Amino acid sequence: MDPSSYQLPVRMLVVLGVVVHLLLVASIFDIHFQTPVVRGLDPVWPTMEAPAQRLVIFVADGLRADKFFEIGAQRHRAGEAFLHTIARERGRWGVSHARPPTESRPGHVAILGGFYEDPSAITKGWQANPVEFDHILNRSSAAWGIGSPDIVPLFTKGIAHASGAMYSVELQDFSSAALAQLDVWAFDRLEDLLRRAGLSAPPADPLDSDDPWRDLPVGTELDHRLRQSGVVIFLHLLGLDSNGHAYRPSSEEYLANIAIVDEGVARTERLVQEFFGDNKTAFIFTADHGMSNKGSHGDGSPDNTETPLLSWGAGSDHHPISDREAGFHQHVDGCPARGPTPPEWLLDHAMRMDVDQADIAPLAASLLGRPIPLNSVGLLPTAYLNLPLPAMAEAMLANARQLLAQVARKAEVAATSCISSALHFAPYSPLANSTEQLLQTRDLLQSGVLTRLPERGATSHHGASSNPLSPAPSPAPDVRLPCVHRT
Ligand SMILES: *[C@@H]1O[C@H](CO)[C@@H](O)[C@H](O)[C@H]1NC(C)=O
Ligand SMILES: *[C@@H]1O[C@H](CO)[C@@H](O)[C@H](O)[C@H]1NC(C)=O
Ligand SMILES: *[C@@H]1O[C@H](CO)[C@@H](O)[C@H](O)[C@H]1NC(C)=O
Ligand SMILES: [Zn+2]
Numbered sequence: 103m104d105p106s107s108y109q110l111p112v113r114m115l116v117v118l119g120v121v122v123h124l125l126l127v128a129s130i131f132d133i134h135f136q137t138p139v140v141r142g143l144d145p146v147w148p149t150m151e152a153p154a155q156r157l158v159i160f161v162a163d164g165l166r167a168d169k170f171f172e173i174g175a176q177r178h179r180a181g182e183a184f185l186h187t188i189a190r191e192r193g194r195w196g197v198s199h200a201r202p203p204t205e206s207r208p209g210h211v212a213i214l215g216g217f218y219e220d221p222s223a224i225t226k227g228w229q230a231n232p233v234e235f236d237h238i239l240n241r242s243s244a245a246w247g248i249g250s251p252d253i254v255p256l257f258t259k260g261i262a263h264a265s266g267a268m269y270s271v272e273l274q275d276f277s278s279a280a281l282a283q284l285d286v287w288a289f290d291r292l293e294d295l296l297r298r299a300g301l302s303a304p305p306a307d308p309l310d311s312d313d314p315w316r317d318l319p320v321g322t323e324l325d326h327r328l329r330q331s332g333v334v335i336f337l338h339l340l341g342l343d344s345n346g347h348a349y350r351p352s353s354e355e356y357l358a359n360i361a362i363v364d365e366g367v368a369r370t371e372r373l374v375q376e377f378f379g380d381n382k383t384a385f386i387f388t389a390d391h392g393m394s395n396k397g398s399h400g401d402g403s404p405d406n407t408e409t410p411l412l413s414w415g416a417g418s419d420h421h422p423i424s425d426r427e428a429g430f431h432q433h434v435d436g437c438p439a440r441g442p443t444p445p446e447w448l449l450d451h452a453m454r455m456d457v458d459q460a461d462i463a464p465l466a467a468s469l470l471g472r473p474i475p476l477n478s479v480g481l482l483p484t485a486y487l488n489l490p491l492p493a494m495a496e497a498m499l500a501n502a503r504q505l506l507a508q509v510a511r512k513a514e515v516a517a518t519s520c521i522s523s524a525l526h527f528a529p530y531s532p533l534a535n536s537t538e539q540l541l542q543t544r545d546l547l548q549s550g551v552l553t554r555l556p557e558r559g560a561t562s563h564h565g566a567s568s569n570p571l572s573p574a575p576s577p578a579p580d581v582r583l584p585c586v587h588r589t
Pocket of ligand 3 (some may be wrong): 111532533534535
C-alpha cells in the first residue's frame with residue numbers, strides 16, 4: 103500500500119487530537135476557575151429586632167475539633183475550662199465542617215463571607231483578594247480586626263469603617279519560641295482598644311509606631327463608635343496554626359496553646375462585658391481549618407475539615423434540645439465525618455449541632471440584625487439562635503431571600519449571555535414562583551400569624567420548655583422549626 107495515501111488523515115488526526123485536548127484543558131479553567139462572586143445584588147435587611155448589639159468572633163487558626171474538645175474536657179475535670187463550660191452550660195456547640203482546600207484564606211472567607219473559596223484566588227496564592235467580596239465586617243456599622251498580617255487585611259483593607267491591628271511578619275517566624283504569644287498579642291490589643299476609649303487624651307507618645315491603634319480617635323469619639331449597634335470585633339489567633347506546623351497537633355506546645363486561647367477568650371469576655379455592661383454582646387468561637395497529625399493542612403480528611411464552633415451571649419441559645427444527635431453530620435460534601443461525639447469530650451448531655459462552615463456567616467449576620475453577606479451560600483443554623491418564633495421566621499426569610507437573589511441574578515446573567523440564549527436558556531423551573539412565594543410568606547408574617555400561634559409553638563423549638571410559666575415541657579414537640587443543615 104502506498105504510505106502517502108494515509109499521510110494526510112494521520113496528520114489531521116494529530117492536529118484534531120491536540121485541538122480537542124486544548125479545548126478540554128481550557129474548559130476546566132472556564133468551568134472551575136471562575137469566581138463564584140455574583141455582582142449586582144442588593145442587601146436584604148432582616149426585619150426582626152437585632153438580638154445583639156455587637157459580635158466578637160474568635161477564629162483560632164488551625165484548631166482541630168477533637169483536640170480542642172479533648173483538652174477542654176481535661177481542663178474541665180481540673181475545673182478551669184472556660185470554653186468547655188460554655189458548650190456545656192451557656193451556649194450552643196457543634197462541629198463546623200470546612201471544605202478543602204483547608205487553607206486559612208478559604209476558611210476565613212467561608213466563616214465571614216459565607217461562600218467557599220474563589221478558585222481564581224489560587225493565582226494569588228490564596229493571599230490577596232483577586233475579586234472583592236462582601237463579608238460580615240463589610241456589613242457591620244464599625245469593625246475592628248486583630249491578628250496576622252496575612253488574614254486581617256483581607257477583611258479590613260479598603261473599608262472605611264474597619265480598622266486592623268496586625269503584628270509584624272517577623273513575629274510569625276515559625277522557628278521562634280513561644281508561638282502562643284501571637285494569641286496573647288491579639289487579646290492584649292483588644293484590651294488596648296477598649297482602654298483607649300476611656301482615655302481623655304492621646305497616649306503619651308501618639309506616634310508610637312508599635313501601637314496599631316495610633317490612627318484611631320481616643321475617648322468619647324471611639325467610645326461612641328464602639329457602642330453603636332452592629333459592631334464586629336474579629337480576633338484572628340494564629341498561635342495554634344504555627345505550633346501545629348512547628349510541633350504537630352499532639353505536641354505539648356499545641357495543647358498548651360489551646361489552654362492559652364481558652365484563658366484569653368475568658369479574659370476577653372470579661373473585659374467586653376465590663377466595658378459595655380449591657381449583656382448585648384454575642385460571641386462566636388471557631389477555627390478556619392484543622393491540622394493533620396503530620397502538622398499540615400489542605401486536604402479533606404476529618405483532621406483538617408472538622409473544627410469547633412461555639413456561640414454564646416446575646417441572641418444565642420443554650421436550652422437543651424431533645425434530639426441529642428440530630429445535629430451530627432454523617433457526610434459533608436462527600437468528605438466522611440469522623441463519627442458520633444466521643445464520650446471523652448464530656449459533652450454528652452449538651453446538644454451538638456453541626457454546621458457547614460459557610461453557615462456561620464448568616465448566623466453572625468442574624469445575631470447582629472444586619473444583611474447576610476451578599477454571596478453567602480450558608481443556611482442559618484437556627485438551633486444556635488434563641489429568638490421568639492416570629493423573629494426566627496423573619497431571620498429565615500431574610501436568609502431565603504438573600505439566597506434567591508443570587509439565583510435570580512445568575513439566571514439573569516446567564517440568560518443574556520450569547521451562548522445560553524442560542525441554546526434557549528430556561529430558568530430552573532422548581533424555583534419559578536419562589537419570588538412570589540417569599541413575598542407571600544413575608545405578608546403572612548407581617549400579618550402576625552406566628553404571634554397568634556399557641557405558646558407551645560414558640561418553646562417547642564428548644565425541645566424542653568424555656569418558659570418559666572410552664573415548667574413541665576409539653577410532650578414530643580411537633581411544631582418545630584427545621585434545624586437547617588444538609589446531610
Ligand atoms: C461593602 O459594603 C458596602 C455598603 O456598606 C457596599 O456598597 C459594597 O458593595 C460592599 N462591598 C462588596 C465587595 O460587596
Ligand atoms: C447581665 O447578666 C447578668 C447575669 O445573667 C446579670 O447578673 C446582670 O444583671 C445583667 N446585666 C444587665 C445590665 O442586664
Ligand atoms: C407557578 O405558577 C404558575 C401560575 O400560577 C403555575 O401554573 C405553575 O405550576 C407554578 N410553578 C411551580 C413550579 O409552582
Ligand atoms: Zn489557617
